[in-house]
Amino acid sequence: MSLLDLDPVAFAARLNEQGGRACLTWDAEQRRLVASQPWLEELAAELSLDERDFNGHEGLFFAVGPETGALHTAFVHNTVRGQGAGGLRHWPYARMEGLIRDGLRLSEGMSRKNALAGLWWGGGKGIVARQSGDRYRDPAYRRQLYREYGAFTTSLRGVYVTAEDVGTTPPDLAAVFETTRFATCVPAAVGGSGNPSGATAKGVVCAMEGALDHLGKGSLEGKTVAMQGAGNVATFMMEELLARGVAKIVATDINAERLDQLRAQFAEAGAGARVELRLSERGDLSIFAEPCDVLAPNALGGVLGPETIPMIQAPIVCGAANNQLLDDRRDDSALAERGIVYVPDFAANRMGIVNCANEQYGKIPDDPAIERHFGREWDNAVFVITKRILELAAAEGVTSSTAANRLADEFCTVPHPIWGHRGKAIVAGLLADGWGA
Numbered sequence: 107m108s109l110l111d112l113d114p115v116a117f118a119a120r121l122n123e124q125g126g127r128a129c130l131t132w133d134a135e136q137r138r139l140v141a142s143q144p145w146l147e148e149l150a151a152e153l154s155l156d157e158r159d160f161n162g163h164e165g166l167f168f169a170v171g172p173e174t175g176a177l178h179t180a181f182v183h184n185t186v187r188g189q190g191a192g193g194l195r196h197w198p199y200a201r202m203e204g205l206i207r208d209g210l211r212l213s214e215g216m217s218r219k220n221a222l223a224g225l226w227w228g229g230g231k232g233i234v235a236r237q238s239g240d241r242y243r244d245p246a247y248r249r250q251l252y253r254e255y256g257a258f259t260t261s262l263r264g265v266y267v268t269a270e271d272v273g274t275t276p277p278d279l280a281a282v283f284e285t286t287r288f289a290t291c292v293p294a295a296v297g298g299s300g301n302p303s304g305a306t307a308k309g310v311v312c313a314m315e316g317a318l319d320h321l322g323k324g325s326l327e328g329k330t331v332a333m334q335g336a337g338n339v340a341t342f343m344m345e346e347l348l349a350r351g352v353a354k355i356v357a358t359d360i361n362a363e364r365l366d367q368l369r370a371q372f373a374e375a376g377a378g379a380r381v382e383l384r385l386s387e388r389g390d391l392s393i394f395a396e397p398c399d400v401l402a403p404n405a406l407g408g409v410l411g412p413e414t415i416p417m418i419q420a421p422i423v424c425g426a427a428n429n430q431l432l433d434d435r436r437d438d439s440a441l442a443e444r445g446i447v448y449v450p451d452f453a454a455n456r457m458g459i460v461n462c463a464n465e466q467y468g469k470i471p472d473d474p475a476i477e478r479h480f481g482r483e484w485d486n487a488v489f490v491i492t493k494r495i496l497e498l499a500a501a502e503g504v505t506s507s508t509a510a511n512r513l514a515d516e517f518c519t520v521p522h523p524i525w526g527h528r529g530k531a532i533v534a535g536l537l538a539d540g541w542g543a
């Protein structure tokens with residue numbers, strides 16, 4: 107049985123027998139992953155040959171939480187532009203294969219998102235395998251778990267810098283921050299940047315403008331935007347769109363209370379007639395068939411697939427949700443074949459990470475380091491990069507995701523202007539000192 111078939115509990119038990127931590131690191135000369143312990147050689151060999159999700163990742167780190175017994179992991183994809191940065195996912199996994207594939211895919215995605223955003227950060231992702239039962243809801247258990255994760259991050263000496271992601275909340279990040287300095291997106295109470303939703307929404311709107319400009323369709327004024335989800339980001343997005351003069355917004359959500367709240371908010375602001383809010387059932391996909399200028403998936407991932415793509419009546423799809431394509435090898439082609447311009451989610455929704463990644467450099471009102479992403483002057487501004495991606499896709503006859511990945515991978519070869527490829531040296535130091543041996 108392959109180690110990929112083990113469940114995280116069995117994998118953590120094996121790891122515990124071997125001292126509680128281990129790693130797989132990339133040997134660039136031999137072009138293969140090297141395991142820190144013999145029992146993991148088989149996994150290193152299997153992943154080195156995997157063409158689907160493995161792409162020269164610099165390091166995969168595994169540890170067992172000393173108190174909770176939970177499996178803590180960190181995936182570092184590329185640190186040429188800076189330390190591997192990306193959020194910490196706390197999620198249940200049936201098999202190690204699912205966890206490892208998520209870690210590989212998501213950390214590579216972070217390298218690309220950070221590079222396209224012009225950040226001097228590399229790409230990484232943390233995953234904690236959620237333990238069975240309900241104890242993950244218990245605040246005392248969570249504090250212990252996240253303090254452990256912070257200590258694990260500290261042990262990696264900064265090659266990975268953690269942040270918030272699915273399953274991890276601001277109080278969890280505060281617990282992480284108690285045991286490591288290698289964390290961003292920490293709560294405002296300890297100096298962090300706070301809720302990123304407003305910045306994320308504004309970034310997505312700039313991406314919509316880039317796509318409209320690419321198609322020669324002018325500005326957002328007078329346009330109709332349909333969106334799935336009327337949550338945090340979507341609400342800021344509606345405000346931003348109304349300020350830019352859209353004629354109509356149609357949004358669905360499964361939460362009736364939320365919709366009532368928004369109806370009252372927009373009625374009070376005198377925009378009630380321009381915002382149509384529809385309550386929908388969980389499986390209701392009718393919003394994808396809404397005739398509009400821009401369709402914005404703002405709720406869930408995996409919504410663009412064989413069922414929804416044929417329904418779409420918008421020339422542009424551009425939204426905030428992560429991982430919108432159900433199958434990223436198939437569905438961006440399906441969109442392109444229908445002549446629909448798709449702005450890759452990781453290009454449109456970058457502002458979540460941009461807003462917090464550099465929070466240790468201090469705060470400035472209307473921070474120029476943030477504001478330049480919303481303008482049209484800077485080479486890496488959302489509007490500029492969106493147009494560049496779409497132009498590259500059109501010129502080379504490839505999908506927008508392929509074009510975005512090509513551009514991002516090119517940016518990922520540019521070393522950090524001050525620190526160079528320091529992450530590689532950090533990993534070498536960890537190995538020299540026997541981390542996980």
Ligand code: NAD
Pocket residue numbers: 302303304306334335336337338339340358359360361364386387388389390404405406407426427428455456457458459
């Ligand atoms: P949120 O939870 O506040 O909003 C999501 C909304 O979608 C909720 O109101 C929920 O009721 C609704 N929803 C869920 N299933 C639905 C369905 N089937 N049909 C219609 N509505 C449905 O989350 P958010 O912070 O607004 O984030 C939205 C998306 O953007 C997520 O995918 C998130 O990962 C992504 N994202 C957010 C940020 C950020 O800064 N918050 C940054 C990057 C990406």
